[in-house]
Structure formats: structure tokens, C-alpha cells
Amino acid sequence: MKEKKPEKKGTEIVRKPIVAIVSYEKPLSSVRKAVDLAHGLDNLPRRARVFIKPNVVFWRGVYPGVLPKWGVITTSRVVEDVVVLLNERGVNEIIIGEGPVFYPKDEEAPTRAFESLGYDVLKKRYGVQYIDVFQRPFETVDLGEGVTLNFNNDFLSSDFVVNIPVLKTHAQTVVSLGIKNLKGMIDMQSRKKCHSVNPEKNLNYMIAKLPDRLPPSLTILDGIYTNEGGPGFDGRIRRSNILVASPDLLSADMVGAKILGYDPAEVPHLLYAAKHQDRPIDLSDVKVVGRKLEDVVCPHKYVAPYNEEGTLPKELEKRGIKGLSYRQCDLTLCTSCFGLNMIIPTAIARAWKGAPWNEVEILTGKVMLPSAGKKKTILIGKCIYQANRDNPDIQEMIAVKGCPPSAKAIVKAFHQAGIEVTAEIFEQRESLPDLFMKRYRNKSEFEESHFVIE
Numbered sequence: 001m002k003e004k005k006p007e008k009k010g011t012e013i014v015r016k017p018i019v020a021i022v023s024y025e026k027p028l029s030s031v032r033k034a035v036d037l038a039h040g041l042d043n044l045p046r047r048a049r050v051f052i053k054p055n056v057v058f059w060r061g062v063y064p065g066v067l068p069k070w071g072v073i074t075t076s077r078v079v080e081d082v083v084v085l086l087n088e089r090g091v092n093e094i095i096i097g098e099g100p101v102f103y104p105k106d107e108e109a110p111t112r113a114f115e116s117l118g119y120d121v122l123k124k125r126y127g128v129q130y131i132d133v134f135q136r137p138f139e140t141v142d143l144g145e146g147v148t149l150n151f152n153n154d155f156l157s158s159d160f161v162v163n164i165p166v167l168k169t170h171a172q173t174v175v176s177l178g179i180k181n182l183k184g185m186i187d188m189q190s191r192k193k194c195h196s197v198n199p200e201k202n203l204n205y206m207i208a209k210l211p212d213r214l215p216p217s218l219t220i221l222d223g224i225y226t227n228e229g230g231p232g233f234d235g236r237i238r239r240s241n242i243l244v245a246s247p248d249l250l251s252a253d254m255v256g257a258k259i260l261g262y263d264p265a266e267v268p269h270l271l272y273a274a275k276h277q278d279r280p281i282d283l284s285d286v287k288v289v290g291r292k293l294e295d296v297v298c299p300h301k302y303v304a305p306y307n308e309e310g311t312l313p314k315e316l317e318k319r320g321i322k323g324l325s326y327r328q329c330d331l332t333l334c335t336s337c338f339g340l341n342m343i344i345p346t347a348i349a350r351a352w353k354g355a356p357w358n359e360v361e362i363l364t365g366k367v368m369l370p371s372a373g374k375k376k377t378i379l380i381g382k383c384i385y386q387a388n389r390d391n392p393d394i395q396e397m398i399a400v401k402g403c404p405p406s407a408k409a410i411v412k413a414f415h416q417a418g419i420e421v422t423a424e425i426f427e428q429r430e431s432l433p434d435l436f437m438k439r440y441r442n443k444s445e446f447e448e449s450h451f452v453i454e
Contacts, residue, residue, distance in 0.1 A: 016287040017248035019255045021296055024224045024241040031081035031220070034245035037289050040218040041089060043247065044160055049093045050086055051158035051215075054079055055165045055181050055222075056098045057231055058339075059113035067433045068440055071227035071237035074164045075450040076118045078222045078243070082162050087126055094126065095154055099133040099184045101335055110134075118453025138187045143209045147201070149190040151213065161217040163249065167242060167256055168227030168235070169302035172203060172331055172338070174267045175260055176231045177253040178219040182210040195334040197366045203331040208272035211249055219252040220245045223259070224450060228300035233436045234342045239445040242296055250277060251286045258283070261299025303328065311371075313345055316352075323357035324348070324419070325371060332366035336404035337381045343432060344380075344410075347421040351414070360417045363388065370394050376417045381405055 020037035024030045035041055044050075054074035059067070079096065086094060096119055100110050110132035114120070122128040131154060138150040155161065165181035173180055183191060194206040223242030229235040242259065246252035250273050254264040264270045265281045274281040305314045311325040326348070329341055344362070361374040366383040370393045377394045379385045385399045400413045407426035414421045425432070440446040 016285055017246060017251040018287050018289055019244060019246040019248070019251050020289050021255065021259075021291040021293065022243050022245075023291065024243050027077060028081045028084060030243055031078055031245075032085060034220065034243045034290070035085060035218065038218075038245040038247060040220075040245050040247050041085065043216055044086075044089060044091070045216075046090070047093075048091055048159040049157070050091050050095070050160045050162060051155050052079065052082060052094060052096045052162045052164065053155070053181060053184065054096065054098060055176075055184070056100045056110075056113050056117070057184075058101050058233075059109045059116075068233040068237070068437045069451050070225040070239075070440065070446050071166060071168055071230065071235065072233050073117070073451070074166055074222050075224050076453050077224065077450045078164055078220060080118070080122065080453050082164065082220065083122055083126055083128060086162075092127060094128045095158070096122070096128060096130040097133050097136075097152060097154055097185075099152070099186075101339065117451055121453040133185060134187070141213050143212045145201075145209075147206065147209055149193065149206075149209075150187045151190075152185045152187075155185045156213060156215070158215050161215050163217055163219045164222055165219075166225070166227060166230075167221045167223030167240070167244070167259065168230035169260055169300045170231045171229065171303045171341075172329065172333070173207060173269055174262055174302045175253070175257045175270075177221055177256045178249045179211055179253050179269060179273060180207055182214065183207065186210075192334050195332050195366070197332055204268035205272050207269040208276060211273070214249065216247075217249060218245065218247050219249050221252060221256045223256075225446070226260070226298070226300060229302065229304055232339075232342055233433055237440070237446070238298070238300075240298065248286075250274065250279065251283075254281070254283055254286065255288060255293065258293060259296050259298065260302075261297060262302075316345060316349060319349060319352055320354070321348070321352050321357075323359055325361040325374065327363070327368065330365045330367065332383070333364050334383075337364060337383075340380065340404065340410070343426060346432070346435070347414070347425045348419065350425065351419050351421045358418050360419060378413050378417055380410065380413075 018038050020034045022034045056073050114130045119130040133152040137153040139153045141151050142148050163178045165177050168176050170176035194203055221244035223240045226238050226240040227235040244256055257264050257267050307317045359375040362378045363384050364380050370377050376396045378398045380400045382401045382403050398413045398416050400409045411423045
């Protein structure tokens with residue numbers, strides 16, 4: 001069958017962006033195949049300064065073996081393979097950079113993460129540098145339409161970027177792929193700005209603006225492991241063995257969304273990005289090569305199911321919990337408080353003894369308003385406190401101020417509301433990944449070796 005000729009737009013030839021889908025089978029050869037099919041490095045400048053952006057969203061503790069990294073963190077396998085491909089093309093100036101989330105007072109976490117993932121081996125073998133972007137300079141960038149964000153300077157000044165997110169869903173943004181991965185390149189002030197209360201410039205709008213100053217790039221979606229209900233380790237991880245590659249970021253993300261079971265039009269930040277770039281959202285201008293898209297589609301839910309009223313996660317409702325409302329987080333909830341959502345449901349579940357609580361409501365983010373008839377309202381974080389501090393509809397306000405709130409303050413607030421959560425689960429939250437790690441122990445499909453460089 002003959003390949004279709006490039007489409008013409010007037011007298012101009014328009015070539016469709018190429019997206020390659022391949023199965024992950026072997027080290028190096030699978031990534032090489034994906035990159036070659038996508039012509040992903042064809043436009044790599046000679047003697048380029050290359051910035052690799054993996055997804056190291058979170059790290060904890062000293063011992064990497066007790067952190068479930070599958071479907072959460074980019075595999076070291078793919079990162080190393082990319083470094084090898086770049087090295088083969090004569091690239092000898094490579095920076096791996098990320099701005100991971102870590103617990104307060106644990107400023108060594110990024111370095112431990114990079115070393116545990118084997119980036120120090122890449123440094124010795126290929127001269128690769130690895131950086132915590134929070135320890136490097138930022139540059140204020142005007143993205144137009146009144147949006148300014150502070151980007152890492154190393155990222156902006158690079159000649160070429162290899163963007164390697166995990167193929168996963170996200171409770172706020174439906175999917176977290178290449179575009180969303182760029183959020184790790186902005187400082188904390190800018191990240192908070194992305195969670196705006198302005199509905200016209202909400203999180204999805206802001207994320208869609210992130211690629212506006214992106215240097216020439218290659219996106220590789222690491223789907224060796226995929227994450228349902230992500231982006232963290234509390235999601236349901238699958239061994240999927242899929243790699244997606246494209247020199248066109250939006251095209252890669254649209255295909256990635258489709259693989260996860262979502263029409264790109266169902267993903268608001270992709271819809272914003274397509275409109276911004278004056279492109280169709282239906283993949284009609286994208287050429288998919290390698291495996292057939294329809295053969296690799298595997299629906300992943302992006303958020304934990306809630307009850308019909310939207311007042312309680314189904315997992316808590318199944319336990320018979322009564323007298324409590326804990327609504328799904330909205331787009332205004334920023335990263336630090338978002339992380340608490342992995343802890344609070346577990347704390348609530350453990351505190352439940354069978355007797356209904358006294359009509360308690362928990363509010364988060366920046367815009368939630370109290371429901372009628374609630375006797376106690378817990379406001380988690382300074383933003384939701386400031387939004388509701390004078391609200392006459394709150395019978396008894398229990399404010400947990402702070403950005404993010406302290407474990408001690410959260411526990412005190414729940415106790416004041418009559419919910420006897422244990423302090424240990426908050427104070428020792430570093431042990432929380434261990435609970436989720438139990439899901440994957442002794443399951444051969446979840447390989448630690450994919451996060452080791454020898």
C-alpha cells in the first residue's frame with residue numbers, strides 16, 4: 001500500500017506530525033525503534049546542549065526499595081536508553097533536571113532520588129549532569145494573555161529537550177503526560193499560580209501554556225508501567241509495556257490520552273493547547289506509525305469513584321461511614337495540599353469505629369463553599385480558610401491554616417470535630433508508601449531493575 005502524499009495547504013506542503021507506538025520488549029532496542037519510527041532526533045542540532053526532563057514527581061526516605069515507583073516515576077531504563085542514543089549522535093552535554101515534591105525539611109530528597117535512580121552512574125559513564133531545578137536560577141517568561149511564569153533557566157537555554165513523562169492519569173487534569181510534565185520546570189510560586197481561582201485561567205488553561213517557550217523537543221511517553229487514578233503511588237499500577245514517541249508534544253499527548261481511554265477533547269488542557277495552536281483535536285492531522293492505536297487502547301480511570309451525591313469517596317462509603325462529607329478536590333488545590341489527599345482518606349478510614357460522626361464537612365482548595373446543615377466545617381489550608389473565614393453558613397469553623405498545613409494542626413482539627421485520627425499516620429507519613437508497596441511485592445511483573453542503572 002502506497003504511503004499517502006503530504007497534504008497541501010494552498011501552495012504549502014503540510015506534513016502530519018508523526019507519533020510512534022511500540023511495545024517495550026528489550027533495553028535500548030525498544031526505545032531506539034520508537035525514536036527512529038517517529039524521526040524523533042532528526043532535528044537534533046550538532047553539538048546540542050540537551051535537557052532531559054523525566055517525571056520524578058515525588059521521593060521519600062533513604063531506601064528506594066520501599067517506594068512504589070512503577071507508574072509514578074520515569075523508569076531509569078528509558079532514561080538511560082535516551083542518554084545512549086544521544087551519545088551515539090555525538091551529544092556530550094546532557095542535563096537531567098526535575099523539581100520534585102518532597103517533605104519540608106528534607107531538602108536532600110532530590111539528590112537521593114537522582115542517585116537512587118542511577119543518574120550518578122550516567123554522570124560517571126557519559127558526563128551527564130543532574131540538577132534539582134529549585135537549586136538553580138529561574139527566568140520570568142511572558143507567555144502572553146497576562147500569564148507570566150518562572151521557568152528553570154537551564155531548561156530554557158537548552159538546544160533540545162527530551163521530555164519523558166510516565167503514561168498515567170491524574171485526578172485533576174485527567175491525564176498527566178508531556179505537557180503536564182513541564183510543570184516540573186517552574187518554581188513553586190508559579191506552580192501555585194497555576195491553581196488559580198479564575199475560571200478562565202484555571203489549572204488546565206495554565207498547563208496548556210507551558211509549552212509556549214519549549215525548545216525543539218522529543219517526547220517519549222514511558223508506558224512500561226501505567227497508572228490508573230494517578231499521579232501518585234496511591235493509584236492502581238499496571239504493567240503495560242507501551243512506548244509512545246513524537247517530535248510533536250501535543251500529538252504525543254493526544255495519542256497518549258487515547259491510549260488511556262480518553263478522547264483528547266475530554267482532556268481540557270489538551271483542548272486548550274489544540275485551540276492555542278490552531279489544530280484539530282481529533283487526531284486527524286496526526287500520523288500514527290508502529291502499533292495500531294486501537295490495539296493498545298486500555299481505559300484507565302482518572303479519579304477514585306465517589307458516591308452519587310459526590311460527598312464521599314466510595315471506598316469510605318463502603319465502610320459504612322456516616323456523618324461526614326469529603327468532596328472531591330477541584331482544580332484550585334495545589335500540589336502541597338493535594339498530597340494530603342493521599343493521607344486523609346486512610347486516616348479517616350482507620351478512625352471509623354461505626355458510630356456516625358456529627359455532620360462534619362471537610363473543605364479544600366480555594367473556592368469550595370459549605371453545605372447547608374453541616375455542624376462542623378474543617379477548612380484545610382490557608383487558602384480555603386481565607387475564602388470562608390467570614391462565611392455565615394458555617395456553624396462551627398475548624399480552621400487548619402498553613403501552606404501546607406502541619407500534621408499537628410490537621411490532627412488537632414479532626415479531633416476537635418470528633419474524628420479521632422491517629423497522629424502517627426500524619427507524623428510518620430514517610431511510611432505511607434510502604435502500605436502501597438504491599439500491593440506489588442512478590443509480583444514478578446513489577447521489576448525494580450527498571451529503576452536501576454548498572
